[in-house]
Amino acid sequence: MRKVAIVGAGLTKFVRRALETPKELSFEATKTALDSCGLSLDDIDCVAHGSAPDAFDGIHQKGEYLADGCGGWNKPTMRVYVGGATGVHAVVHGWHHVASGMFDLCLVVCEEKMSNAMPHAQGFFLTIFDAITERALHPNLLWIFALEMNRYMQRYGYTKEDMALAAVNNKRNGLLHPSSQFKDEITVEDVLNSETMAYPVSRLDVSPVSDGAAAVVLAAEPVARRLTDKPVWIEGVGWTLDTAYWATRDLYYPRYLDKAARMAYEMAGIREPDKQINIAEPYDPFDYKALHHMEGLQLSPRGKTVELLRDGHFARDGNLPMCPSGGLLGVGNPIAAAGTMKICELFWQLRGEAGERQVPGDPRLGVAQAWGDLMQVSSVVVTGI
Amino acid sequence: MSEKLKVSGGTALSEEDIRSGKIFVTEDSLDTAYAWDTGVAVKRYLSELKQGRIIATECRKCNRIMLPPRLFCELCFIPCNEWRYVKDTGTINTFSICHVHWDASRIKEGEKPHLPAVIEIDGASEGMGIMHILGEVEPDQIEIGMKVQAVWKPESERTGSITDIKYFKPL
Numbered sequence: 001m002r003k004v005a006i007v008g009a010g011l012t013k014f015v016r017r018a019l020e021t022p023k024e025l026s027f028e029a030t031k032t033a034l035d036s037c038g039l040s041l042d043d044i045d046c047v048a049h050g051s052a053p054d055a056f057d058g059i060h061q062k063g064e065y066l067a068d069g070c071g072g073w074n075k076p077t078m079r080v081y082v083g084g085a086t087g088v089h090a091v092v093h094g095w096h097h098v099a100s101g102m103f104d105l106c107l108v109v110c111e112e113k114m115s116n117a118m119p120h121a122q123g124f125f126l127t128i129f130d131a132i133t134e135r136a137l138h139p140n141l142l143w144i145f146a147l148e149m150n151r152y153m154q155r156y157g158y159t160k161e162d163m164a165l166a167a168v169n170n171k172r173n174g175l176l177h178p179s180s181q182f183k184d185e186i187t188v189e190d191v192l193n194s195e196t197m198a199y200p201v202s203r204l205d206v207s208p209v210s211d212g213a214a215a216v217v218l219a220a221e222p223v224a225r226r227l228t229d230k231p232v233w234i235e236g237v238g239w240t241l242d243t244a245y246w247a248t249r250d251l252y253y254p255r256y257l258d259k260a261a262r263m264a265y266e267m268a269g270i271r272e273p274d275k276q277i278n279i280a281e282p283y284d285p286f287d288y289k290a291l292h293h294m295e296g297l298q299l300s301p302r303g304k305t306v307e308l309l310r311d312g313h314f315a316r317d318g319n320l321p322m323c324p325s326g327g328l329l330g331v332g333n334p335i336a337a338a339g340t341m342k343i344c345e346l347f348w349q350l351r352g353e354a355g356e357r358q359v360p361g362d363p364r365l366g367v368a369q370a371w372g373d374l375m376q377v378s379s380v381v382v383t384g385i
Numbered sequence: 386m387s388e389k390l391k392v393s394g395g396t397a398l399s400e401e402d403i404r405s406g407k408i409f410v411t412e413d414s415l416d417t418a419y420a421w422d423t424g425v426a427v428k429r430y431l432s433e434l435k436q437g438r439i440i441a442t443e444c445r446k447c448n449r450i451m452l453p454p455r456l457f458c459e460l461c462f463i464p465c466n467e468w469r470y471v472k473d474t475g476t477i478n479t480f481s482i483c484h485v486h487w488d489a490s491r492i493k494e495g496e497k498p499h500l501p502a503v504i505e506i507d508g509a510s511e512g513m514g515i516m517h518i519l520g521e522v523e524p525d526q527i528e529i530g531m532k533v534q535a536v537w538k539p540e541s542e543r544t545g546s547i548t549d550i551k552y553f554k555p556l
Contacts, residue, residue: 013395019408020394028394036391058413118412120489131421133430133453134516136547138487143501143516146481151503154479154529178392198483198499199524212395243459247503247514248451251479348391 001099005224005231006383008037008217009344011179014332017115018211022057026069026111029213029337033107034071037217037227044217045103047077050090050110052335052372055124058116070109070215082379083128083372084285085239086110087214087339089379092237094218104220108343111213112334121209128374130244145206146198148251148375149288153200155252156303158288160200164191165309167204167287170323173316174330176356179341181210181332191287207285210332214340216347230351235365236270236382238263246374257296257371257378264367264380265298273298277382278363279349280320281342283370284327293369294322297380321359324349339370343381350385426456429468431545437537441509443467449510471508473535474556478503478514482524498524504533504553520552532556 010032012018012025020028026049034040049070054062063079070077080086080093087110094108114121125141153163168188174180186204194204224231240263242249242256249255261273270276282293291309294300299320300308308314314322325331325345328338346366348354365384371377402408423431426442430453433440442465443450444458450469457464480502484492492498500519505512519527520536533553543549 009391011392013392013397015395015397017398018394019396019398025394032391032393058415118414123488126487129516130453131419132423132427133547137501137516137518138499139501139516140483140485140487140489142485143481143483143499146483147479147501147503147516150481150529151479179395181397195484196482197485198481200481245451245453245459247478247516248512250512251503344391 002101003221004095004098004234005219005221006216006234006343006347007219007224007227007231008033008039009347010036010215011341011344012213014179014181014210014212014334016181016208016210018113022059022062022066022111022113023069025113025211025213026066026109029215030069030071030107030109033215033217039105039217041071043105044071044075044107045105046097047072047075047107047109048080048090048094048097049077049108050080050086050336052081052083052086052112053124056112056114056117056121066111071107082377084283084335085339085370085372085377085379086336087341088343088368088370088381089239090336090340091216091343091381092239092379095234095237098218098220104223106218107215108218108340109213109215110336110340112336113211114209114334115211142198142201144246144375145286146201149200149286151251152288152292158306160192161188162306163205163288163291164188165306166290167191167329169309169314170284170290170327170329172330173324173357174326177326177331179212179331180326181208182330201286205287207328207333210334212332212334212337214337214344216340216343230385232347232350232383232385234381235384236264236268237380238267239379241377242375244374244376246376251375253302254292254296254371254378256376257293257369260378260380261297264382268382268384270382274300274320277320277365277367279324279346279359279366280322281325281327281345281366281368282322283339284323284329285333287329290323290327293371297367297369317360324354324357324359342368342370346383350383424456426454430454434547434549435543435545437540439471439473439506441469441471443469450508450513452506452509452513452515471506475504475506475533475553477527477529477531477533478505479529480519480527500524500527502553517550518552519554521554
């Protein structure tokens with residue numbers, strides 16, 4: 001396998017409702033990523049793009065529809081879709097294209113426009129539950145998060161206040177992100193006092209509904225070295241799926257992530273991730289999910305994560321900054337684009353280009369992760385400089 | 386390169402932009418309908434529910450007694466054809482008190498919250514839970530680890546559905 005580097009990155013702003021069409025959002029992120037490394041579309045060999053369910057945009061075969069905005073015209077172009085994990089998985093997908101030796105330069109583009117769905121994109125999640133044994137109970141997506149959060153908290157004796165600390169950490173980080181759809185800092189009290197949606201989930205435990213797009217450019221080693229002095233190498237990739245019988249495994253631990261993380265670390269030659277990784281971008285559609293995923297990523301001992309969070313271990317200037325981008329909670333959650341945004345953040349942070357958000361201490365290794373479906377799938381990318 | 390150059394597009398619209406006609410919007414709606422066949426294993430599951438019983442399958446290799454019953458064990462990847470009746474009692478593994486509907490609209494004043502739970506069924510392998518709802522219980526009285534029992538619809542009203550169990554109530 002060839003070494004693969006990220007050489008450019010671009011984002012749109014994340015907003016509740018964007019004027020741009022999905023294709024236009026994709027174009028903005030893609031063009032920005034190309035410009036950032038001085039390339040034009042003619043230089044690109046192939047496109048790996050990702051977007052979550054067609055139902056959000058209400059456009060069937062969205063991959064084909066989006067291709068023009070992703071620079072896919074007359075090029076080998078392939079969409080990947082693994083629910084919420086799509087944004088990180090698309091980078092794994094692009095990595096295959098280049099690592100295989102088939103292509104030298106690959107564009108990875110992820111887009112989501114959730115505002116098209118009326119009255120709310122959440123309605124479509126009803127259809128992820130088992131058609132016969134679960135849907136008759138009229139479930140909604142919040143159920144599954146609430147069930148998981150409650151089990152996670154009960155298992156370790158965590159409180160809602162503990163979980164809110166993660167929301168405060170990520171949202172504070174996000175205030176410095178130029179793509180963020182938020183302007184105000186929040187407190188633990190704000191989270192606790194926000195409307196209860198599905199106990200234990202309150203409104204501010206949850207990331208927002210967003211529109212947006214993100215793109216990165218991947219290059220084979222010799223090309224990457226020609227293009228930039230600071231290629232950010234993809235050191236490891238991992239992904240796994242757990243069984244769809246989600247109620248038959250205990251939800252307190254993200255088993256779907258354990259194996260994916262170990263796979264990525266093994267490839268990267270990382271033996272002690274909690275000591276070696278400098279920046280973590282765990283997937284955080286909900287505050288508890290950031291902590292849950294830190295445990296699954298082997299970056300925090302099970303049941304000790306809140307203690308470390310309270311001690312400042314995961315703060316921007318702590319030993320292992322968690323979601324320095326702000327994450328989905330602090331920047332926004334256009335599903336597939338949010339995962340790729342985390343990869344963009346590792347790219348900028350490891351190159352020392354994150355501006356006000358820059359993690360101090362010359363970070364060398366970062367990990368980004370996304371998760372999706374019925375507590376099932378996880379994709380992990382380890383990057384280094 | 387300054388950070389601003391790395392972010393482009395994503396023009397925020399407000400509700401007012403749309404209401405005032407500043408932005409043109411095209412609307413459409415889909416009306417889709419489906420009828421799912423039960424499949425081989427769940428056919429028996431639903432037939433037994435109609436009789437007021439819960440049935441599981443056992444894998445002869447890993448010996449897991451599984452709910453919902455399945456035609457094949459997804460871990461051992463061999464067919465499952467050993468059927469086992471299990472109890473209609475179980476333990477709450479986790480639960481929620483949900484104040485929103487499936488489309489994110491809020492429940493109305495006075496309407497009771499939904500009480501979904503994962504219930505580990507007695508007689509199935511440890512940790513083998515199903516999703517169902519709780520009833521005959523005050524939300525603030527529910528606890529993880531609580532023992533519960535199925536409350537069945539009257540036989541004449543059962544249709545061969547997971548909803549033949551109305552809900553689970555504390556024992």
